[in-house]
Amino acid sequence: MSTPRKPRTLVTHPPAIELPPGNRPLVAPIYQSVKFETETVDDLLAMLRGEVKGFFYSRGKNPTTRQLELTLAGLQGREDAVVVGSGMAAVSLPLYGLLSAGDHVVSFIESYAPTRQALKGPLTRYGVTHTLLPVGDHAALEAVLASRPVKLVQFESPTNPMLRIADVERLCALCRQYGALSVMDNTFAGFHQYGQYPVDLFVHSLTKYASGHGDVLAGAVIGSAAMVQKLRSESVLIGCTLDPHAAFLVQRGLKTYFVRYQAQCRTAHELSAWLEQQAGVSRVLYPGLASHPQQALAAAQQQEFGTLNCVELAGGLAAATRFAEALELFAMTASLGSVDSLVNPPPFMKPMDLTPEQLAISGITPGMVRLSFGLEDIEDLRADLAQALAVASG
Ligand SMILES: Cc1ncc(COP(=O)(O)O)c(C=O)c1O
Structure with missing residues (x-):
């Protein structure tokens, strides 16, 4: 625009600062913007159809949260990740996103108490049933898996708070044998551990080791591109998206x-x-x-x-x-x-x-x-x- 902007316009449309090519910041900027604009309607439609890359609305996708997702997927050795507003949102996302009325879940007595509470409260109201077992009782787990269809097995290792160890290889093998999804809350062991096992989805509270400084709540679900895509769509509808500023703090925490x-x-x-x-x-x-x-x-x-x-x-x-x-x-x-x-x-x-x-x-x-x-x-x-x-x- 060639004519000088009047003060009220200037404050709502501040001058854009473009960086010259090759002159990048060492630390990626925080894209603290809910909206991203396009030049034309056709550009927007092509982007929404997935024909060209780009960003539109940060509840769905934002460059800062996307950088964090790709970092986490790489750390845990999986194709993709979706970040959400807390560890509990990450625990809940596969439960709300993948289960329907009539489905059955197996979880464990030793798991993080709010995970059990999610199964006992809201998910029960939505017609999802569950069985709670001791984490080391593979005979009991196999008996449940053999007796009825089980959609998902949710477990932790080490467990919170008693630090019991799940036999992850055995749990995953039983899940595969009976066609149940394995979901592991890997918050305690960290991103660099357990990736070698065929766990379908990893859940993390980023509030803990990832951010590391006790100043941000965040969570992530990490898995195959297809499953993460499905969960991202659910996350956009639930609205549990992580804010870019929180994503920046987690990304910074990950450096150490x-x-x-x-x-x-x-x-x-x-x-x-x-x-x-x-x-x-x-x-x-x-x-x-x-x-x-x-x-x-x-x-x-x-x-x-x-x-x-x-x-x-x-x-x-x-x-x-x-x-x-x-x-x-x-x-x-x-x-x-x-x-x-x-x-x-x-x-x-x-x-x-x-x-x-x-x-x-x-x-x-x-x-x-x-x-x-x-x-x-x-x-x-x-x-x-x-x-x-x-x-x-x-
Ligand atoms: C194993 C485990 N999962 C999930 C959570 C929930 O994380 P947040 O507090 O980020 O919601 C916690 C929190 O302590 C936890 O210990």
């Missing part, structure tokens, strides 16, 4: 994903081994320790064992509560996988929806806390744990 994950794993491993030797501690669950009941399976499947453990205090609920409250460097709150160390106190450990029988299967006891190890100096964390154990036993 490996160094963070590995350093936090080393701390978790060393302090788990140390905690096991301390007076007042009756049990430490960490998949990398010889004392973990499934250590051999964990070692066969994972190269790293994660940044969390579960600690049982000999003094039971009262001691575990005193321990969690006395910790100074471990923030008492939800979540995991960030650079700050965190503690889940006993009330957060006990899921409200399990029957006493299921609770016994889960292995959760009243004197347990879950620790998530961050990037603080390991000796400061050890000293903090030592002083909190002293308070707990006092």
Whole structure:
């Protein structure tokens, strides 16, 4: 436009800054735009028909979220990914997107409590039924798969919070044999693990290790191009799209994903081994320790064992509560996988929806806390744990 713009027009149509060819920013810009325009109606229609590439409306597709999707698909070793507004949205998307009334799902007693709640609440209302089994009970799983059509098997490894290990090869083989989709919530093990197994869809909370700094909620579903395309269409209708600014923060977090994950794993491993030797501690669950009941399976499947453990205090609920409250460097709150160390106190450990029988299967006891190890100096964390154990036993 040649005529100078009047102030009201200038603020709504600011000057476009074009970068000269070959002069790219090192960090991709955040495309914080809901809409993308085209020159002609024909261009728009061709784009909507998929004949030419382009962007139109960010609920469907946006360059910043797309960059993150492609990064995640590559990390997990799959064709494509769709990012959504939280880890729980990622858990829910295959359930809402792939199931219909009359379908049956198998999930596990040890899974993340809100996953079970989604199956027990909304999906039950929509006519989707489910069976909850212990994650290691392959005979029971096969009995269900053989007795009725099962559309989808949803599992985790390591499980939240008890760090049980699913035999992923066996689960996938049973799913293939009986024609069920395997959906693995891989939040705990991270993107660089479990990709070698024929899991149909991986689900991740990006809120944890991907962003790493506890300042953004996001989730992803990763799988074949065809399945992701189907889930993307569902996601656009549900409207659980990730905002570009959140996608940018996750993309930035991923740059340090490996160094963070590995350093936090080393701390978790060393302090788990140390905690096991301390007076007042009756049990430490960490998949990398010889004392973990499934250590051999964990070692066969994972190269790293994660940044969390579960600690049982000999003094039971009262001691575990005193321990969690006395910790100074471990923030008492939800979540995991960030650079700050965190503690889940006993009330957060006990899921409200399990029957006493299921609770016994889960292995959760009243004197347990879950620790998530961050990037603080390991000796400061050890000293903090030592002083909190002293308070707990006092
Ligand atoms: C295993 C697992 N899946 C999914 C979620 C949900 O993630 P978000 O908090 O990002 O919704 C969590 C959160 O703790 C989790 O631990």
